[in-house]
Amino acid sequence: MNSLILHISDLHVSLENKLEGERVNEDSYLKIPDSKELSKHFIDKFIIAAKEECGKNKVYLLITGDITDCGAKLEYDYAFDYISLIIKELDINKDNILLLPGDHDINRKSIEDLKYSKESYSIEELNECKFKNFSDFYFKLLDKPFDSNKVIFDILNFEDKILFLGINSSHLIDLENIEGKIDIEKFKEELLKIENNDNLKYIACCHHNITSSYEDKNRGQWEIVNRGRFLTVLEENSIKFIFSGNEHTSSCKKITGDLLISDSGTISSKNYDSAFKIYELQNSENIILQNNIYGLQKTGLNDDQYYWQKRTNIKARQEDVFEISIVKPPLIDEYKELPSEEVVTSSEEVEKSIISSISSQIKVYYNEKYSDVLYDKIKNLNLFHSGHFHWSETSRAHNWIDVSKLIENKENLDFVKNAIIDVIENKNLVEKIDLIIGLGYEGNIISSKAAIKFNKPYSFLPYSYRHDEHHEYENQLNFDNSNNDYKNILIITDVVNDGRTIRKLIKKRQFEFFKNVENIYVVSLLYTGHSKLNYNILNYDFIKTISGYDIENDEEINNIEYYTVKSLKVEKCPYGKDFRDECFIYKDNLSCVNLFYDESKYINK
Template sequence: MNNPVIIHISDLHVTLYNKLNGTFNDKCDSYLTTNSSKELSNSYVTNFCEYINKQYPDRECFLIISGDITNSAENDEFTFAENFIKEILAQLRIDKKNLLLIPGDHDIHRRSIINELEQNPTDQAHLLTEIKYERFSNFYYNLKNQNFPVNKQIVDFLNIKDRIVVIGLNSNYKINDEGGEGNIPVDKFREEMLELKSIFTLPQLNFVLAWHHNISAGFEDKNSGQWEKENRGLLLSEVMNQEVKLILNGNEHIRQSKKINGDSIYISDCGTLSTIKYESSFKVFEVLIDDNSVNLKNNIHLLHKSNNNDKPNYGYWDITNNANAGEIEIFKLYENNNISIEKVVDIFETNEIEIPETNIELDAEPIVHKDIISYNNEDFSNYLYQIVRSKKLFHSGHFHWSETSRAHNWIDISKLLESKEDLHFVKDSIIDVIETFDLAKNCDLIIGLGYEGNIISTKASIKYNKPYTSLPYSYRYNDHNEFEKNLNYDNSRGDFKTVIIITDVVNDGRTIRKLIGKRCEKFFEKVEKIIVISLFYTGDVEKVNIDILNYDKRLPNQAYDFENDHEVNNIEFYTVRKLKVDKCPYDKNYKDECLIYKDELSCVHLFYDVKD
């Protein structure tokens, strides 16, 4: 048998042919209705199945139905939907274990909730789960011969060739008698994912999620789709943490595919299967697996409506070109494609820059010019900058942190980390740097440097299960207790050969070199490679190369004195965003030479116990 296929359909909206009062339902927008006297609906289902059998002969089929199976969750709608789906399973020879059946908000019977509220009022109507899912649960049992888990977020899953696991989730947590937006409680999602993963012992499993609500818009003029905004940010962060690459959804009635969250997650909406007024569509993913990759080929099928006598009166199905349809052709779930960096050329030796041709679809690749190696994911970088800009975190003024640290500008990182959504984004941006260059592969220890560095590095330490420590390392260094100043790891035997330091801001590297060459010199004596990752690089170097923090790469025209600098040359540096901060250009005599300071031309922000 050929490679299996995953058929994704959604938003069937099986609708009452007549309203509950017996009158004709003139607002019906589905070829699938409860009218048993006509053959149109049965013919529509049969034609759909014949088309798939012709396009994908001799394939093992998996079927995902991602919600809004009925239009208003009436019993007759569920009865006819059950018949239609059983017919699809029979004609396509799909075992019920290969069916992933997910509810949409239209599959919740709102009149039942209203009736309950009349008897027992509550402001938590969305938690009336037994009533909320009663009709869908009966329908589910008739098709799957198993109970629908009304109080779970994970509905069921499909195991495809022991390499892909498609997990169905219920995004209707907040849906009540008045409807609502998509929502999946993050804590419950995390807990159930861990429980599900524990039953698998297979290596290289690739997880795909499927739910109903669209978490990103294809038609509406907003990025958040039909999803609660606060829940959306937290959920997407956890989705990334669970290393999910692809999300399948329905709901918007618009087929689309794109990448979100800094190109780290694919999303795919299959559109609606049976609309009369608009574009009917479905998708079939061909499963492509070999030793080095796991991919899904995205095949888009559209209904071409036709009035020709030789065609059914609803039209005919045909496959469409991905490029013309504006869709991604291949969803890359796994690739064994390790980045190899053979040589770093001094950026000051040549002005020649050759940019190789690349075809980036899944992860943003590092820039690898002839003379420059640096991180370059514009989605993460630009979004980080937008946070700084929108929240006005880049402050002007004359900041005197210490005798050796004086600047005309300052980025307020502590404010950046106050929002949960921004904090999760920042942590994910650090993860993306590590993933892009496979930096965790040989890492022996992760250090969070500074208070902010400690906060933003925690996810990396958990994700990669590496030993972890932190140092406060503020400008009040001498005020800290001795135990705070130590790494609390013994490296006398050289156990820690490669160390990752994660921090918020790096300027000219002197602080890092002082840490390595003086304050924790004994520990770093036997460290062979130090990898520094920062949110921002605020220094003067225009082209951020991985070697710019080394002692030998100091800029010759720097105004700052380096008499207390330390000769360290085994630093590899990566940053999410370059955002230059202008330094006070005066040396030790700044109190006499700096006009801003001397003549009080602007506010001067003195630090801690500095007194004038």
């Protein structure tokens, strides 16, 4: 007999008729009270499917939040009946259940009542108030109290191999703060107090998704700064797995380092990914959990309703097998492929990727504290502009990122400068470089703090294609390199696309200085090109292999090592040298066409 973990989430038992201060959720199969018979039928069909898959194996139950939709008492009354039936029919010991609250399990009306009844109240009072209905339900179901003021409020020991940590990610949610957030210091203190004499592996369980599969944001629905600190604590304690709910997608994703996230999907959604998971413990030298996804099939009126079926061969949606290894895997730099925000693979592909990454020496930079936050700033400030931007004969793109607007704000400017410093430190460039060059106006601004911090000689240069716009004194480096004093140069700039500008600067504009340089390191805030991100993509020998790339006016430079804070692919204008005649948007002034630099001479309208 094997041991299984049945993972369900987001039941959203919902009120069918609106009560004062509550909403009506149209997306749940579990509607009450008028549709309670249909809801009961839905649960019965789920139990039949789960029974068939679990067989006579020992079942542990994990419920990752949003049991109800509004946290109303009536919703909890019916949720109690449904979950009690699941426990009974699958013969689950109550000691083998981990039940987490979600943000929908908070009764927000009770928070409003508290605000009106008291001028001030503590966090402890607020938590007891907002979780009152959940706490009553929790005690009634599991015969033990729920501590609303703990971050790690419960622990589930799975076969003396894994400790599942019940984390209340709604701990700090109120009427204003709606994203997942926890007290990090409290979390660290509680983690230290856990008795783990057998050195069991930890899996963090929370309601809020720490990353996204459906939504176009990498950070999921977790407060961004708190998320970064939370992930850091997990990494420090070698916690490599998070089981969650909330997003309503049965995804399994690998993010920073070797941290893997598994979301069961919502069990009762009419419109989204109605699914549940079963993790099967395999006997092995290492602890291996088999990840199985069961989805609700959409049926016709004449078919059997609520039919669950195991999903297979969906590489983009699940990891077939994921492993909790006893031996810590080797540390490698993360490999990220554009335009994806994350690497989503099977465990076999992960292993191949690790081997491939090491053998090919792919080196990239990624730090969610800077990479993800920078992306959020670009979105929130609307810095990604639509249109046709024609900078020069060889530089034409659809859309553009306005970095100058980003650094107008002091807070954002400090963030950007620190991001550049983090890349330099992360990639151990400090001891390698003899001189720092800020390239372009923005590059000059964002590199100044690094030059001061690392006490390196510093100079500024304009972009090679804006060379003629500057006085000759501005176009020259204030350093003599005839004696080979500067062998390793760091160039810092805001945006890099294909690197042509930098190669032209090195080979044509500043050849006398750079002819004695052995290594050139380039760090940018953003990479907008199309290549798979690695340290080698700005070298001529790499560029010339790209199909359709115009190498006629390029320069042959092959000693560049490149890193960037964030990758954002920007589409190129698909037309060649005859774009003035072939690109109808350019030719007929459709949409917005922005002409820059040497293109200005063609303005005749």
